[in-house]
Amino acid sequence: MKKIESTLIKEQAYVEKLENGLTVILIPKPFTNKKYAIWGTKFGSIDNHFIVPTTGNEIQVPDGVAHYLEHKMFEQENGKNSLDVLMSLGVEANAYTTNNHTAYLFECTNHFHEALEELMNYVQHPYFTDENVEKERGIIGQEIRMYDDEPSWKLYMNAMECLYHQNPVRIDIAGTQESISKINKEILYDCYNTFYHPSNMVMVVCGNFKPEEMLQEIQSHLIQKPLQSSITRIYPKEEKGICQKYKEQEMEVSMPIFMIGFKDETPKQEQVKKHIAIEILLNMLAGKSSQLYQSLYKQQLLFSSLDLDYEFSEQYAHILIAGQSRDPQKVKEQLLKEIQRLKENMPEEYFERIKKKVYGDYVAEYNTVGDIARMFLSDTMKGIQTFDYIEQYASVNIEYVRKVLLENFDEKNMIMSVIKEKNN
Amino acid sequence: MSEQKTMIKPGIQFHQIKTNKFKTNLLAVFLTVPITKEHVTENAVLGTLLKSGSKTMPNQEKINETLEGMYGAVLDSGIEKTGDNQVLKFYMEVIDDDFLPKKEEILTKALEVLLEIVFDPYLENGIFKAEYVKNEKEKIKQIIESKIDNKAAYAIDRCIENMYENKAYSIYRYGYVEDLEKITPENLYKAYIELIHNCKIDIFASGNFQEDLSKKIQEHPMIKSLPERKENLLREENLSSISQPKIVEEHREVTQGKLVIGLVATPQKELTNFNYITMVYNAILGGGANSKLFQNVREKASLAYTTSSNFVKIKENIFIRAGIEIQNYEKAMKIIEEQLEAMKRGDFSQEDIQNAKNLILSTIEGIEEEQDAEISYYFGQEIAGNQITIEEYKNKIEKVSKEEIKQVANNISMHTIYFLRD
CATH class of the missing domain: 3.30.830.10 (Metalloenzyme, LuxS/M16 peptidase-like)
Known part of the structure; x- marks a missing residue:
């Protein structure tokens, strides 16, 4: 096992790539009573068109299939549901699907060994029947309806539709009532057999244990599978530039909510460094001590701080700034002015202070086993080594941040999505 | 800790x-x-x-x-x-x-x-x-x-x-x-x-x-510079059960109906650990994926994606919730009522009890793994005026018996049924 560490925050991790291709990351935390295990596959809602490695067939699947598959993984041939089995051990178990990966996890203080065995067992043994696939349709249908009532989710989806022409990140992770009606057990098996191969998967365990023993334990639960070559995913070619500048929708909200986005080129190198720079910039531009935020607050155009985010994978990258305001247009205009001002003059002292703040944010992410494990999993899915955020922090200087500002905060790549209150 | x-x-x-x-x-x-x-x-x-x-x-x-x-x-x-x-x-x-x-x-x-x-x-x-x-x-x-x-x-x-x-x-x-x-x-x-x-x-x-x-x-x-003060906390009497639940329907712009049912648990003199027993009762009813609500409303009837219940100790209330299709109101109510009846009959196994206890125990064991949870735990004790260690807390849960849960079940009733719909 390869040991990686961060001396600054006194944390270490062990990384191993097994013969069958599975990546295992173990993060020992000697002072905690909790253990957290998460097993992820690089299969998310954007992976809807691919070539099956075993047959060479190119297939296209309905929207929402990765999420549907996640729901169905718990059902076992012996009639049991693994979620029930895990819960009955007193462990907290769950699963989730994102744009670019699906993950199965549990967190526990006791019964770790039984729980790990159950997790690895059900993820390696799919059992889909016409009947059990049908039963899930009603449940997922209600999950989609629940999101239909959430203004913040609609806001986000509309922002994606503005940013992208073709990229499947525009599609709702759960799909639509219509698209899920086409999902059947054959499609689920095709996706399972393609994407749930160890070579496409990453397991992360964090907690109090000996890394060598943990690795052996994981290996003992793996079933033999023939090696598989890499999966060819087919994505539509995304045009440069945004798709649509503005989109608004009416819903029952007390005051408009808005999301401003900047489309970015997918980072090919220096992803971590760029990410750190963008976080510093977002805080300088629109963080709590920024002139912009203070001024908007005084004008009562904002009442609480803005959500600032940089989302990226191998397929997409965008900056998001979201909040609630009675006049989103004014917020946008003032943001643009602030960007211009910062481009002309970036005060060194301000930069250093915000850089300190961003460091603190990274360190605070190492507080719980769950946060640590999920962070390592999602970073690994993007090809990132998580400690790099701490280790590369010092190398991010003001010149680099200025360069990122000039390249990435450009009005022509900017969109805005707004959910307005309904006039009754 | x-x-x-x-x-x-x-x-x-x-x-x-x-x-x-x-x-x-x-x-x-x-x-x-x-x-x-x-x-x-x-x-x-x-x-x-x-x-x-x-x-x-x-x-x-x-x-x-x-x-x-x-x-x-x-x-x-x-x-x-x-x-x-x-x-x-x-x-x-x-x-x-x-x-x-x-x-x-x-x-x-x-x-x-x-x-x-x-x-x-x-x-x-x-x-x-x-x-x-x-x-x-x-x-x-x-x-x-x-x-x-x-x-x-x-x-x-x-x-x-x-x-x-x-x-x-x-x-x-x-x-x-x-x-x-x-x-x-x-x-x-x-x-x-x-x-x-x-x-x-x-x-x-x-x-x-x-x-x-x-x-x-x-x-x-x-x-x-701060003066001494008397600890002046308010504790009104908790609700007592009523024979006919109050039904409230509210219309808003929603695509999914949100059903919330407020239950009243009436303490029994002979049950000294009433709150701990009710915690186990609640976990069996709607605590997690093994619970009666999750199994029957979601898994068997496919009526909901979210359905659960939670127990507000200090007010001795349980709140059941479910997000459902608006036209499925009657169906969901019927299934939920059946679950409450099943609890009264003692229609749950030792395994169900153990599962429920495991769920609660793991939450208790997790308290010291998060700083704000730990502070909330001690503050809760401060307000309730009792002080028990994590070990004692766990013991009280372990000791809860089937008979006690059944007894609690027979003293729980619906108080308010609230439905948010279009």
Whole structure:
């Protein structure tokens, strides 16, 4: 096992790539009573068109299939549901699907060994029947309806539709009532057999244990599978530039909510460094001590701080700034002015202070086993080594941040999505 | 984990929790007063106003500059309702000195900043700055009005309001828009003095401390200047069961109906561990994926994606919730009623009981794994006036028997059925 560490925050991790291709990351935390295990596959809602490695067939699947598959993984041939089995051990178990990966996890203080065995067992043994696939349709249908009532989710989806022409990140992770009606057990098996191969998967365990023993334990639960070559995913070619500048929708909200986005080129190198720079910039531009935020607050155009985010994978990258305001247009205009001002003059002292703040944010992410494990999993899915955020922090200087500002905060790549209150 | 409790003076407690599990230290000040229609709104405004400026940091810019310079220390506040009391919570989270890129002492500074924010606000001519008061009133107004934005949370709040009509527990923790208009910088400052002179004060510090912080707090000039006070908490009588549940339907723009059912659990004299038994009852009914609600409403009938129940100990109420198709109301109600009946008949196995206990035990064991959960746990004990260790807590859960659960089940009834629909 390869040991990686961060001396600054006194944390270490062990990384191993097994013969069958599975990546295992173990993060020992000697002072905690909790253990957290998460097993992820690089299969998310954007992976809807691919070539099956075993047959060479190119297939296209309905929207929402990765999420549907996640729901169905718990059902076992012996009639049991693994979620029930895990819960009955007193462990907290769950699963989730994102744009670019699906993950199965549990967190526990006791019964770790039984729980790990159950997790690895059900993820390696799919059992889909016409009947059990049908039963899930009603449940997922209600999950989609629940999101239909959430203004913040609609806001986000509309922002994606503005940013992208073709990229499947525009599609709702759960799909639509219509698209899920086409999902059947054959499609689920095709996706399972393609994407749930160890070579496409990453397991992360964090907690109090000996890394060598943990690795052996994981290996003992793996079933033999023939090696598989890499999966060819087919994505539509995304045009440069945004798709649509503005989109608004009416819903029952007390005051408009808005999301401003900047489309970015997918980072090919220096992803971590760029990410750190963008976080510093977002805080300088629109963080709590920024002139912009203070001024908007005084004008009562904002009442609480803005959500600032940089989302990226191998397929997409965008900056998001979201909040609630009675006049989103004014917020946008003032943001643009602030960007211009910062481009002309970036005060060194301000930069250093915000850089300190961003460091603190990274360190605070190492507080719980769950946060640590999920962070390592999602970073690994993007090809990132998580400690790099701490280790590369010092190398991010003001010149680099200025360069990122000039390249990435450009009005022509900017969109805005707004959910307005309904006039009754 | 160990909590060391020091009475600073009557009505003011300091709780120090020593732990080596975290990268951060978490400091907190909680101000607790009986919730009243008269004062709830001004207290809510105070909860956010105090973050606008303090004596040496007269505006938000200065406060935030200070926090950023302390490696992004996080100052947070919240308004909560614990039973019939309103709690103003102020938190400061700061990286432990051990993990800074260069040697600095920021813990002491963090404590200073937090105490100054809460107890030494920025004043102009002896009262709050008018501009700040105006802004924070507007902010609270917006929070009150945005209650409707999250439909699931809204449905629960509305169920409670209907259930507790005209009682303290129905009061919304952020107050009421019509009462905001009456607030002026003068009367708000009076309310502030009233508050900090009379409220129960709990100060918490969780982290890997080498020193006993109680001395620092005891000798702090701002703490010294605070008078002693009586602990004045409100505890109204809990609801008693009614023969016919109240049915409330509200129409809003929703695509999914949100059903919330408020239940009343009536304590029995002979059941000394009533609350612990009801916790197990609740876990069997709607605690997790094994629960009766999840299995029957979701897995068997496919009627819902979310369905669960939760137990509010201090009020002895259980709230059942489900997000369903609007036309499936009758169907869902029927299944839920069947589950309550099954609980009364004792139609659950030893395995179900063990599963439910395991679920609760793992939550208890997780308390010390999160700093804010740990603080909330000790604060809950402080308010309830009981002190049990984690071990005792676990024992009480382990001991719950099937007969006891059945007995509790037969003393639980529906009080209010609330349905949010289109």
